[in-house]
Amino acid sequence: MTLFDYRDGMATTRALLHGSAPLGTHVSALPPGLFLLRTPREWESSWKAMTKGITPSPDLPPVDWTSEVVVLLVLGFRATGGYGITITDVVTRWHHLEVHATEERPGDGMVTEAETMPVHAVAAPIAAVRDTLLLIQRVVTRTG
Numbered sequence: 001m002t003l004f005d006y007r008d009g010m011a012t013t014r015a016l017l018h019g020s021a022p023l024g025t026h027v028s029a030l031p032p033g034l035f036l037l038r039t040p041r042e043w044e045s046s047w048k049a050m051t052k053g054i055t056p057s058p059d060l061p062p063v064d065w066t067s068e069v070v071v072l073l074v075l076g077f078r079a080t081g082g083y084g085i086t087i088t089d090v091v092t093r094w095h096h097l098e099v100h101a102t103e104e105r106p107g108d109g110m111v112t113e114a115e116t117m118p119v120h121a122v123a124a125p126i127a128a129v130r131d132t133l134l135l136i137q138r139v140v141t142r143t144g
Contacts, residue, residue: 013090013122016061016070020084020116021050030117032076034099034135036069043070050119061121068123073101073135075118082106082142085118096132097124107142 021030030049037043040063047060063070075085082105089100101120 013071013087013124014068015120015122016063017047017050017119017121018086019119021074021119030074030119032074034133035072035074036097036129036133037072038069038129040065046070046072046121050121063123067126069126069129070121071097071099071124071133072121073099073119075103078116078118080106081112081114081116083116083118085120087120087122090122090124092127092130093134095130096134097130098134098136101135101137103137103139105139105141109142 030046035046037046043063044060051058071087071090073085073087075083084104086102086104087099088102089098091098091100103118
């Protein structure tokens with residue numbers, strides 16, 4: 001049984017974490033960027049950095065390492081609320097893996113005074129893995 005559906009080079013992904021990592025002294029342990037995590041150790045280390053400070057500590061989402069890898073996108077530190085990041089597609093190409101994402105930014109309206117670090121982690125099929133990652137990121141600003 002497969003968890004994924006391929007359509008024209010696109011792989012259906014499975015969300016593992018979507019939201020904001022809590023902030024604290026561990027911020028430097030989770031730098032902004034796009035990461036391909038190929039081992040349980042890499043996933044566990046990233047998960048601990050993303051969930052540090054949450055009590056009780058949430059369970060590590062399971063990954064079937066025989067058929068999956070983790071694609072992790074970290075937007076980085078933001079001084080207010082209203083920011084978000086969503087991986088919308090993972091597309092295989094001959095030489096690379098394209099990760100399509102949408103970043104949301106607050107408009108001119110009210111925002112929360114909370115510091116945030118938007119993240120999105122998805123499980124992707126191991127067959128989709130390429131050595132080179134390409135991030136195609138669309139930015140939208142909320143209005144109103």
